[in-house]
Amino acid sequence: MTACKHEHEHKTPEQLLATARQVCDEQGRRFTKLREHVFNLIARSTGPVKAYDLLDQLRPEFGSPKPPTVYRALDFLSGLGLIHRVEALNAYIACDHSQGRHIAEFFICETCENLEERSANDHIDCVPDGFDIRRSVIEHYGICKNCAA
Amino acid sequence: MTACKHEHEHKTPEQLLATARQVCDEQGRRFTKLREHVFNLIARSTGPVKAYDLLDQLRPEFGSPKPPTVYRALDFLSGLGLIHRVEALNAYIACDHSQGRHIAEFFICETCENLEERSANDHIDCVPDGFDIRRSVIEHYGICKNCAA
DNA sequence: CTAAAATATAGTACACTATAACACTATACT
DNA sequence: AGTATAGTGTTATAGTGTACTATATTTTAG
Ligand SMILES: [Zn+2]
Ligand SMILES: [Zn+2]
Ligand SMILES: [Zn+2]
Ligand SMILES: [Zn+2]
Numbered sequence: 001m002t003a004c005k006h007e008h009e010h011k012t013p014e015q016l017l018a019t020a021r022q023v024c025d026e027q028g029r030r031f032t033k034l035r036e037h038v039f040n041l042i043a044r045s046t047g048p049v050k051a052y053d054l055l056d057q058l059r060p061e062f063g064s065p066k067p068p069t070v071y072r073a074l075d076f077l078s079g080l081g082l083i084h085r086v087e088a089l090n091a092y093i094a095c096d097h098s099q100g101r102h103i104a105e106f107f108i109c110e111t112c113e114n115l116e117e118r119s120a121n122d123h124i125d126c127v128p129d130g131f132d133i134r135r136s137v138i139e140h141y142g143i144c145k146n147c148a149a
Numbered sequence: 150m151t152a153c154k155h156e157h158e159h160k161t162p163e164q165l166l167a168t169a170r171q172v173c174d175e176q177g178r179r180f181t182k183l184r185e186h187v188f189n190l191i192a193r194s195t196g197p198v199k200a201y202d203l204l205d206q207l208r209p210e211f212g213s214p215k216p217p218t219v220y221r222a223l224d225f226l227s228g229l230g231l232i233h234r235v236e237a238l239n240a241y242i243a244c245d246h247s248q249g250r251h252i253a254e255f256f257i258c259e260t261c262e263n264l265e266e267r268s269a270n271d272h273i274d275c276v277p278d279g280f281d282i283r284r285s286v287i288e289h290y291g292i293c294k295n296c297a298a
Numbered sequence: 299c300t301a302a303a304a305t306a307t308a309g310t311a312c313a314c315t316a317t318a319a320c321a322c323t324a325t326a327c328t
Numbered sequence: 329a330g331t332a333t334a335g336t337g338t339t340a341t342a343g344t345g346t347a348c349t350a351t352a353t354t355t356t357a358g
Contacts (some may be wrong), residue, residue: 030354032306052343064308071345077304087236088286089342107277115276128256128265130294137237137288145279179325181335201314215338220316225335239315239344 004007005140014095016043020082027080034062038073039094042083048091086115087137093117103136109144116144165243166193168229172249176229183211187222188243191232195241196262202291235264236286252285258293265293 011019020039024031040073041057042049051070054143058065077083081101083092085109096117105120120138127133160168169188190206193200200219200222207214223241226232230250232241235257244253245266254269269287276282 022332030306034307050343051345063308068310068347069308071176072307087288094175105275107280107282110283117278118275118277125269126254126267127289128293130297131256131258131265131289132292132297133256133289134259134291136290137286139236139286140280140282141285142283143281144277148279148281161354181324199314200316212337214336216316217318217338218336221336247354 011096013043014041016096019098020080021080023080029080030058031086034069035073035076037062038070038084039077041116042074042077042092045093047115048086048108050087050089050091050092054092061124084117086139088139088141092132103138105138105140107140107142110141111143111147114144153236155214160245161190162192165245168247169226169229172229178225178229183218184222184225186211187219188231190227191226191241192243193211193278194242197235198239199238199240203241229271233266235288237288237290244273252286254289256289256291256293258296259290260296263293263295 007095017036019030020036020043028080037058038054041054051067051074054070055065055067056088058070062069074083074085078085078092080098081095083094083105085092086106089108093106093115096130099119101122105118107116107118108114112140120136152181165187166185169192173184186207187203190203198221200216203219203223204214204216207219207225211218223232223234227234227241227256230244232243233253233255234241235255238257240291242255242264246253246268248268252269254267256265256267
């Protein structure tokens with residue numbers, strides 16, 4: 001078991017936004033008002049955000065958006081690796097890493113709901129012979145240090 | 150990266166059923182007709198099964214069951230470690246391992262939908278200081294050897 | 299500049315997934 | 329039998345996600 005170097009940047013919402021703009025620009029995609037707003041809501045949240053909460057938070061500034069509106073923005077943002085979906089929570093979180101698209105690994109405290117993101121690029125082993133991994137979901141649920149009895 | 154010893158039993162539905170009965174017995178819980186039937190449907194399936202498909206398959210033998218009926222059976226079976234939930238598919242699969250409760254790791258082909266289960270007990274590292282993992286979700290999606298171009 | 303193509307937004311309607319709450323039944327144990 | 333516990337049935341509702349159609353905007357090419 002090798003020592004691990006993790007990023008622990010915990011970027012500010014402003015930094016996240018700047019990165020998002022830049023990535024979007026590099027990819028020649030448009031960082032529209034809607035997409036920016038959705039991204040900001042996720043980036044400013046203290047924890048994973050649910051699609052229907054975003055939907056509520058878009059009102060009334062963006063009229064009365066319907067589910068497809070927010071899901072399109074979420075698809076766009078996750079397609080660029082700017083946010084991650086937390087599968088077991090049906091929720092989304094802004095990517096806190098600078099390394100571009102990567103395999104995310106989450107440690108989620110079930111007491112305080114704090115989420116710690118790490119990159120799992122380097123420690124997936126034991127893959128079946130010939131299996132080509134395109135996407136991985138790695139989420140650990142438990143009790144964080146602060147919440148230990 | 151150490152060599153891995155994996156189980157590759159691919160038990161038959163009959164073997165799975167026998168194990169299920171035994172585990173249930175050991176725990177002093179009742180392996181009722183309903184639970185047995187739900188377990189069999191999952192065990193005999195070639196891939197992950199969805200709750201509402203189970204609901205359909207229970208008819209008409211079990212009347213016209215409603216969602217809570219099947220979700221209760223699923224909760225019971227997963228509580229005993231007899232089945233696993235595949236989070237990103239909202240689906241369930243019979244546990245193919247003999248080692249009792251364990252952290253499952255799945256390799257799921259997005260072409261043929263084949264699923265390979267492995268045990269991840271031994272290769273989770275880089276846990277944040279003081280974090281007590283209670284449950285892990287580890288799922289890899291990609292293309293299996295057979296489906297490679 | 300203008301037409302065509304690509305990109306982005308809006309909305310309807312529906313499908314799928316899951317749980318709360320309450321009533322009822324079966325089993326286990328004095 | 330009487331009590332406690334475990335299991336089931338049912339209704340209603342909450343929560344999550346997508347197919348499809350239509351419209352608007354931006355970019356590109358002629
Ligand atoms: Zn990330
Ligand atoms: Zn905590
Ligand atoms: Zn298993
Ligand atoms: Zn395959």
